[in-house]
Amino acid sequence: MAEDVVTTPEAEETEESRDPYDRLVVRAGLADYSPVRGCMVIREYGYAVWELIQNWIDGELKATGHKNAYFPIFIPLSFIAKEAEHVEGFAPQLAVVTHGGGEELTEPLVVRPTSETIIYDMYRKWIQSYRDLPLLLNQWANVVRWEIRTRPFLRTMEFLWQEGHTAHASAAEADAEARLILDLYIRFIEGELAIPVMSGRKSESEKFAGADITYTMEAMMQDGKALQMGTSHNLGQNFGRAFDVWFLDRDGERKNPWSTSWAVTTRLIGAIVLVHGDAKGLILPPRIAPIQAVIVPIWRDDEQRAAVETYVAGIAADLAAGGIRVEIDDRDTVRPGFKFNEWELKGVPLRLEVGPRDVEAGQAVAARRDTGTKESTPRSELVARSGALLEEIQQQLYARALTFLHENTHEAGSLEDLARGLEEQRGFYRVNWCEGQGCERAFAREKATVRVIPFGEESEPNGPCIVCGEPARARVVVARSY
Amino acid sequence: MAEDVVTTPEAEETEESRDPYDRLVVRAGLADYSPVRGCMVIREYGYAVWELIQNWIDGELKATGHKNAYFPIFIPLSFIAKEAEHVEGFAPQLAVVTHGGGEELTEPLVVRPTSETIIYDMYRKWIQSYRDLPLLLNQWANVVRWEIRTRPFLRTMEFLWQEGHTAHASAAEADAEARLILDLYIRFIEGELAIPVMSGRKSESEKFAGADITYTMEAMMQDGKALQMGTSHNLGQNFGRAFDVWFLDRDGERKNPWSTSWAVTTRLIGAIVLVHGDAKGLILPPRIAPIQAVIVPIWRDDEQRAAVETYVAGIAADLAAGGIRVEIDDRDTVRPGFKFNEWELKGVPLRLEVGPRDVEAGQAVAARRDTGTKESTPRSELVARSGALLEEIQQQLYARALTFLHENTHEAGSLEDLARGLEEQRGFYRVNWCEGQGCERAFAREKATVRVIPFGEESEPNGPCIVCGEPARARVVVARSY
Numbered sequence: 023m024a025e026d027v028v029t030t031p032e033a034e035e036t037e038e039s040r041d042p043y044d045r046l047v048v049r050a051g052l053a054d055y056s057p058v059r060g061c062m063v064i065r066e067y068g069y070a071v072w073e074l075i076q077n078w079i080d081g082e083l084k085a086t087g088h089k090n091a092y093f094p095i096f097i098p099l100s101f102i103a104k105e106a107e108h109v110e111g112f113a114p115q116l117a118v119v120t121h122g123g124g125e126e127l128t129e130p131l132v133v134r135p136t137s138e139t140i141i142y143d144m145y146r147k148w149i150q151s152y153r154d155l156p157l158l159l160n161q162w163a164n165v166v167r168w169e170i171r172t173r174p175f176l177r178t179m180e181f182l183w184q185e186g187h188t189a190h191a192s193a194a195e196a197d198a199e200a201r202l203i204l205d206l207y208i209r210f211i212e213g214e215l216a217i218p219v220m221s222g223r224k225s226e227s228e229k230f231a232g233a234d235i236t237y238t239m240e241a242m243m244q245d246g247k248a249l250q251m252g253t254s255h256n257l258g259q260n261f262g263r264a265f266d267v268w269f270l271d272r273d274g275e276r277k278n279p280w281s282t283s284w285a286v287t288t289r290l291i292g293a294i295v296l297v298h299g300d301a302k303g304l305i306l307p308p309r310i311a312p313i314q315a316v317i318v319p320i321w322r323d324d325e326q327r328a329a330v331e332t333y334v335a336g337i338a339a340d341l342a343a344g345g346i347r348v349e350i351d352d353r354d355t356v357r358p359g360f361k362f363n364e365w366e367l368k369g370v371p372l373r374l375e376v377g378p379r380d381v382e383a384g385q386a387v388a389a390r391r392d393t394g395t396k397e398s399t400p401r402s403e404l405v406a407r408s409g410a411l412l413e414e415i416q417q418q419l420y421a422r423a424l425t426f427l428h429e430n431t432h433e434a435g436s437l438e439d440l441a442r443g444l445e446e447q448r449g450f451y452r453v454n455w456c457e458g459q460g461c462e463r464a465f466a467r468e469k470a471t472v473r474v475i476p477f478g479e480e481s482e483p484n485g486p487c488i489v490c491g492e493p494a495r496a497r498v499v500v501a502r503s504y
Numbered sequence: 505m506a507e508d509v510v511t512t513p514e515a516e517e518t519e520e521s522r523d524p525y526d527r528l529v530v531r532a533g534l535a536d537y538s539p540v541r542g543c544m545v546i547r548e549y550g551y552a553v554w555e556l557i558q559n560w561i562d563g564e565l566k567a568t569g570h571k572n573a574y575f576p577i578f579i580p581l582s583f584i585a586k587e588a589e590h591v592e593g594f595a596p597q598l599a600v601v602t603h604g605g606g607e608e609l610t611e612p613l614v615v616r617p618t619s620e621t622i623i624y625d626m627y628r629k630w631i632q633s634y635r636d637l638p639l640l641l642n643q644w645a646n647v648v649r650w651e652i653r654t655r656p657f658l659r660t661m662e663f664l665w666q667e668g669h670t671a672h673a674s675a676a677e678a679d680a681e682a683r684l685i686l687d688l689y690i691r692f693i694e695g696e697l698a699i700p701v702m703s704g705r706k707s708e709s710e711k712f713a714g715a716d717i718t719y720t721m722e723a724m725m726q727d728g729k730a731l732q733m734g735t736s737h738n739l740g741q742n743f744g745r746a747f748d749v750w751f752l753d754r755d756g757e758r759k760n761p762w763s764t765s766w767a768v769t770t771r772l773i774g775a776i777v778l779v780h781g782d783a784k785g786l787i788l789p790p791r792i793a794p795i796q797a798v799i800v801p802i803w804r805d806d807e808q809r810a811a812v813e814t815y816v817a818g819i820a821a822d823l824a825a826g827g828i829r830v831e832i833d834d835r836d837t838v839r840p841g842f843k844f845n846e847w848e849l850k851g852v853p854l855r856l857e858v859g860p861r862d863v864e865a866g867q868a869v870a871a872r873r874d875t876g877t878k879e880s881t882p883r884s885e886l887v888a889r890s891g892a893l894l895e896e897i898q899q900q901l902y903a904r905a906l907t908f909l910h911e912n913t914h915e916a917g918s919l920e921d922l923a924r925g926l927e928e929q930r931g932f933y934r935v936n937w938c939e940g941q942g943c944e945r946a947f948a949r950e951k952a953t954v955r956v957i958p959f960g961e962e963s964e965p966n967g968p969c970i971v972c973g974e975p976a977r978a979r980v981v982v983a984r985s986y
Contacts, residue, residue, distance in 0.1 A: 054626065054629070054630075056575070056576045056622065056625075056626065057580060057583075057622070057625050058576050058578045058579070058580065058613065058622075061576035061577075061578060062576070063573065063574065063575050063576065063626055064573060064574040065573055066571040066572065066573050066641065069571075069572045069573050069574055070571070070572070072574075073572065089548040089551075089552070090548065090551045090552070090555065091545065091546060091547055091548050091551050092545065092546040092551055092554075092664065093538070093545050094538045094540050094543035094544070094545065094662055095543075095577075095615075095646055095648070095662055096540045096543060096599075096648075096661075096662070097540070098539060098540060101539075113606075114605060114606055115605060116603075116604070116605070116606075117578075117601050117603070117604045117605075117613075118601060118602065118603040118604070119599050119600060119601050119602075119615065120600065120601075120602045120603065121598075121599070121600040121602065121612075122598070122599045122600070122650040123596060123597060123598070123599075123650035123651075123652070124595075124596055124598075124650075130603075131540065131599075133577075133601065133615070140538065140539065140540075143538075143539050144536065144538065144545055147536070148536075153837065159548070163646075164577055164645075164646065166577070166578075168604040168605030168606075169605075170605070179578075180576055180577055180578070182574065355635065
């Protein structure tokens with residue numbers, strides 16, 4: 023059956039028909055639906071969040087010796103087929119260019135779903151000796167995966183990401199790199215996005231197509247479902263072998279390099295919405311908020327207006343000088359109450375209200391987005407107090423999400439427990455599992471998957487496999503997911 | 505005829521067969537040829553230059569009220585056809601996706617060659633009132649134009665760029681925006697890239713497909729050919745009308761917005777190579793050099809090495825603290841002479857040589873890449889002197905390029921003069937022209953084009969059209985170009 027690609031006005035879902043998440047993403051100005059099915063437009067506000075994500079990750083990657091490069095968006099179809107598991111994983115998701123410049127192409131080109139294959143074709147030219155290793159590259163790029171059911175940020179046909187691709191002279195070094203990046207991601211997601219994660223490795227059937235080990239971080243959304251926040255793959259020698267990359271090692275032997283790849287995507291923006299949002303709209307963690315504080319001036323006549331606006335401009339200048347991302351909402355076409363609602367919808371962590379009486383008293387009213395509490399603060403303390411409040415909000419959002427994660431992570435001692443739990447109680451389930459794929463399919467029948475096999479003793483089994491009753495190999499986290 | 509897209513080892517040009525520019529770009533580590541015909545890989549060093557370009561442009565765009573967003577890479581083929589001139593201009597250059605997820609698509613999608621069409625489809629939703637204007641958006645993205653003859657950076661099938669797309673409530677405001685951006689680009693190209701440009705507007709036949717006016721900047725390469733450095737288009741109401749975008753103006757009337765679009769691309773990196781390079785390799789203007797100063801330690805034995813390396817680490821820390829992008833080349837696998845050549849090839853503006861005698865004397869030897877001159881500088885003055893030298897190099901590169909531009913810009917009083925001049929003397933030719941397309945074709949027969957119609961009195965004719973002898977409408981710049 024041919025596939026429709028263009029959204030017509032008739033086919034487009036009406037706003038009412040979308041679920042609350044989809045509506046919020048559009049109403050808060052993070053993204054909008056495009057005329058191409060499955061592709062979103064990232065609007066200014068959403069892109070500003072992405073830029074803050076990029077800044078942090080890019081800075082840390084550079085600080086750990088990684089460099090950015092850029093590889094072509096087109097990959098010859100035959101390249102995808104060179105790594106056996108890779109082609110099996112990605113073939114159904116490919117967008118294929120068959121014509122260029124008015125001619126049919128001799129070999130179709132695919133729009134990159136991920137760049138391992140074209141990158142390893144280049145690595146064959148660049149890697150000759152152990153002196154060329156480690157090679158630590160990253161690229162910021164768009165990728166395309168043909169998806170049937172899409173949702174803004176969470177799963178789109180085109181998305182933005184960074185993809186790191188490193189090559190090393192030993193298996194241990196490659197694994198250390200994959201773990202280093204996982205830790206970097208966790209620091210970012212927990213520290214900046216205020217989202218606690220459970221980390222570990224994926225099961226054999228859930229790992230990346232072509233990886234030896236996939237490390238993952240799973241976060242719990244407010245509906246109890248899991249969202250994979252990013253992955254870091256130890257690729258072993260699979261791609262080096264498939265793409266005929268060889269280096270002369272110190273010991274005089276020719277070897278395929280050991281390699282890694284890892285990525286986080288614009289999906290992180292969806293996670294922020296799903297973890298922190300409430301009935302009023304978004305709540306952005308201050309460290310990732312494009313606007314950390316919004317000032318709403320309140321006045322009734324021109325005389326008041328002049329006084330308030332002068333005062334407010336001074337406050338904004340002080341806050342900006344103090345390193346706070348601040349904006350004044352000086353529109354005179356809408357009332358303060360409308361502005362309050364709009365900035366709450368957009369999740370700005372701190373609102374400062376300033377009316378004529380505040381000017382007289384030399385103060386401002388600070389309202390927290392997370393708790394809704396208000397306090398009057400003298401102007402002389404406003405910068406310090408705003409900074410402290412933003413830090414408190416950051417910590418509070420993380421603490422709230424961590425409590426939610428703990429409260430909704432359960433034990434399931436049997437398949438029946440698991441099935442009932444998943445139906446009646448949202449959340450993650452710790453279960454003992456033999457790591458057999460047959461038993462894994464029993465989870466799938468409950469519309470759940472093994473999200474993560476945690477590191478260390480957290481995954482030590484404390485009973486038999488809940489499906490087959492044979493000795494368990496690991497205590498894993500099973501959940502429904504996005 | 506079907507078109508080959510994949511470069512096989514046999515089909516790939518050998519390094520020797522490429523011209524000096526192509527070889528230099530690869531040898532200096534800016535880019536490499538990819539297996540996909542016409543697509544390059546931007547390597548770490550080239551991408552670092554691009555990041556410096558991005559930082560400056562992005563900062564200035566934000567300072568002038570523009571915001572970044574991101575629009576889909578795929579555009580329904582039918583969209584391209586909505587603006588009549590636009591489809592004529594871009595149809596031959598399209599890469600077309602006909603299959604996705606294993607199915608044939610009902611309507612092919614093109615990979616964006618530029619984004620006006622999909623952006624104006626969104627602007628129809630977002631623009632309702634004069635209050636929604638001006639809308640000042642920009643995106644950093646990859647675009648694809650199917651090109652037959654490609655060269656790294658100068659003309660590639662896929663390239664990176666920023667594309668600005670703004671909408672305004674009046675014709676005057678849109679034109680002011682297009683000029684504002686042109687001025688911003690000129691400040692960047694002359695000030696940071698040290699490349700003088702001639703600016704003005706394009707002729708009717710050379711302007712962007714769908715624009716009322718295309719403003720351009722043209723630079724002269726060392727072979728006398730012109731390179732278009734970037735363009736800023738006043739699109740009039742063409743796209744607003746074609747995409748049915750309407751706003752209610754202050755005067756109560758419904759109108760199509762006036763709009764602009766503008767871009768600079770990774771081509772700028774090619775311009776840096778072609779304008780400043782010499783027989784030894786690149787010369788990077790300091791403000792855009794990823795490494796502004798490289799320190800080469802020189803020693804013969806371990807004792808000397810220890811002393812030199814300690815000394816050099818201190819210098820590097822001082823320079824970095826002084827805001828200079830510095831690197832130490834501490835490889836022990838190659839000799840200093842090899843390093844000198846390599847860093848000259850890569851165009852690092854300043855080299856600091858430090859041997860045991862320099863350590864004793866408390867100094868370093870500073871070698872300029874542009875002039876080759878060397879001087880000993882006391883360590884206590886090294887940061888200040890390095891900063892001053894980098895500034896001198898920046899100015900000197902610009903002055904040299906400006907002199908070259910002036911010396912190679914000629915007058916041509918007749919078509920014969922122009923034809924002889926283009927054959928015998930490289931450079932730009934100022935000619936009087938009636939602005940008729942018939943006469944423009946006479947330039948084309950000399951393999952030249954009207955590069956720019958300068959602003960103001962610079963384009964006032966001082967004689968009849970050199971082709972038809974009728975009264976000239978402008979004195980324009982004609983040249984061969986990349």
